[in-house]
Amino acid sequence: MSKKIFFIDVEKCVACFNCFVACKDEFVDHKWEHYSEAQPDEGPAWIEVQEVERGQFPKVKVNYIPKPCMQCDPAPCEKAADNNAVTRRDDGILLIDPEKAKDQENIQKACPYNRIYWNQELDIPQKCTFCAHLLDQGYKEPRCVEVCPTRALRYGDIEEFKDEMDKAEQLRPELKRDSMVYYKGVPKAFVAGTVFDKETGECIESAKVKLETSAGILVCSTNNYGDFEFEGLEEDFRGSICIEADAYQPVVFNDLHVGKSVYMGEINLTKMG
Numbered sequence: 250m251s252k253k254i255f256f257i258d259v260e261k262c263v264a265c266f267n268c269f270v271a272c273k274d275e276f277v278d279h280k281w282e283h284y285s286e287a288q289p290d291e292g293p294a295w296i297e298v299q300e301v302e303r304g305q306f307p308k309v310k311v312n313y314i315p316k317p318c319m320q321c322d323p324a325p326c327e328k329a330a331d332n333n334a335v336t337r338r339d340d341g342i343l344l345i346d347p348e349k350a351k352d353q354e355n356i357q358k359a360c361p362y363n364r365i366y367w368n369q370e371l372d373i374p375q376k377c378t379f380c381a382h383l384l385d386q387g388y389k390e391p392r393c394v395e396v397c398p399t400r401a402l403r404y405g406d407i408e409e410f411k412d413e414m415d416k417a418e419q420l421r422p423e424l425k426r427d428s429m430v431y432y433k434g435v436p437k438a439f440v441a442g443t444v445f446d447k448e449t450g451e452c453i454e455s456a457k458v459k460l461e462t463s464a465g466i467l468v469c470s471t472n473n474y475g476d477f478e479f480e481g482l483e484e485d486f487r488g489s490i491c492i493e494a495d496a497y498q499p500v501v502f503n504d505l506h507v508g509k510s511v512y513m514g515e516i517n518l519t520k521m522g
């Protein structure tokens with residue numbers, strides 16, 4: 250059986266929450282025998298749309314990361330469960346048996362992605378099932394994928410995504426486990442700034458900006474607003490930035506330490522001589 254995957258393009262997610270609403274429509278007050286008990290109408294987000302904000306005013310970027318259950322392999326929830334309460338199907342989807350999982354908070358606690366919710370009324374852990382009850386009836390996609398207007402969410406054979414796989418990654422790679430959910434466009438760190446003439450206060454266009462880190466050297470130029478930006482950097486890096494422009498004294502920032510993303514603010518260059 251070919252591996253089926255969720256392929257999520259973060260840059261296409263516009264936070265419309267259609268996926269979240271479709272999940273509610275499918276599971277609130279609906280018990281799917283042999284798959285899941287009904288979802289409570291308040292509280293859980295079996296597919297969560299997480300807002301990620303980067304940078305500082307006036308350079309702030311916001312992205313949204315949709316997060317279903319990752320269907321990990323190996324799966325910590327499966328390992329933590331007693332009595333085979335969590336089982337993997339042949340297609341890789343993990344299901345929680347509501348009867349066997351009753352009172353097993355250890356299952357919820359084991360998930361490193363916080364993708365399991367506790368149903369207080371029934372005292373059971375619950376999570377996204379990839380709409381396995383629909384797939385088994387011949388549906389091609391889970392409901393959330395079907396309603397995503399931008400195709401930020403897609404579902405299909407892994408071969409269908411082979412042309413995009415070189416840009417894909419899985420969340421929290423440090424956990425060193427495979428999953429059925431692949432992401433493209435996960436926001437990384439950026440460094441940005443705006444370059445001005447110290448005397449006139451005018452922005453400087455076409456200044457050369459060089460970022461040097463242990464990973465290599467990147468170069469860009471300021472635009473007609475004096476802005477520069479290096480995007481897609483690994484988080485938590487050290488390096489230096491050198492800014493040069495014709496007829497100006499260069500400016501160097503050594504020992505730059507960027508945890509997440511940083512807007513360096515206004516950088517003033519002084520004319521030579």
Ligand code: SF4
Pocket residue numbers: 317318319320321324325326327343359360361362363364365376
């Ligand atoms: S994301 Fe959490 S709930 Fe889903 S398979 Fe992994 S450990 Fe289990």
Ligand code: SF4
Pocket residue numbers: 261262263264265266267268269298313315393396397398399400401402
């Ligand atoms: S339906 Fe698609 S675009 Fe809308 S929030 Fe969900 S993933 Fe994002």
